[in-house]
Amino acid sequence: MENKQKIRDILNAAGLRPTRQRLDLGVLLFTGEDRHLTAEMLRDDAFANNIRISLATIYNTLHQFTEAGLLREVAVSGAKTYFDTNTGDHHHFHLEDGNTVLDIAHGELKVEGIPTPPEGMEVSQIDIVVHLRSSKSD
Amino acid sequence: MENKQKIRDILNAAGLRPTRQRLDLGVLLFTGEDRHLTAEMLRDDAFANNIRISLATIYNTLHQFTEAGLLREVAVSGAKTYFDTNTGDHHHFHLEDGNTVLDIAHGELKVEGIPTPPEGMEVSQIDIVVHLRSSKSD
DNA sequence: GTGTTTGCAAAGTGTTTGCAATTTA
């Protein structure tokens, strides 16, 4: 499977040992479309693909990948932490069901007038979450 | 104490019975400056003011106030839920220490180009969090 | 009095940690 080799390269570049678990998760995360997922979603996905990985390792791996710049943590709302495989500059829709996060295409949304941070502080990131509710008018 | 009467009016208007706990918390929340706080911060604040209230009631009250439109829930990051006594249209700074949330004055920041929500959805709220880190260059 | 609210303790989520066993280089 050529996917595995690609992931192996990514891990090497990030200085992470290509263990079975990291390779398997890497394939799930970095093959195909960009995704937003929680630790639990990834665990379920792994299970569905007959990959046995403990939740602790899922968490470890997600954080290592994030530290290596392969993922981006997204704080949308509530208790769960989402990880985004799209590390580029973009923002998010968050659905009221509390379980769905979608990308807003880069450029579709812009901030105007970044406010001056308080003394001794600087902006490290700007997160915009557009909360959505269903517009049923029945 | 005239504060108590003001809070009593607010509670009445919101259809909430003016119980001792709701009055006391109301005074803490709606007297003086706008605040951002977690349930635990409010509990500590209450204790410091010799007000005995269980954490369960703090949570209940925060949610009831939020539902009544007296507070606004702010999802900045991490596990804790912040409640903002400023229910107006504004956004937030979030400090890297993970414990401080500050208002960005209304108008200092604007979104340009609100993206089209997916089919059947409509925008219910836009949250902007400007994450800050200390700019120490020592 | 009657329905609402409170407070406790217990249960529930989502996440992290300690550490022995396993795997990688």
Added chain:
DNA sequence: TAAATTGCAAACACTTTGCAAACAC
């Protein structure tokens, strides 16, 4: 083989819930 990684179970932080006692109207 030495160092890094895994997995389990236990610990954790934050929040919610069930229900009897207390309270507001």
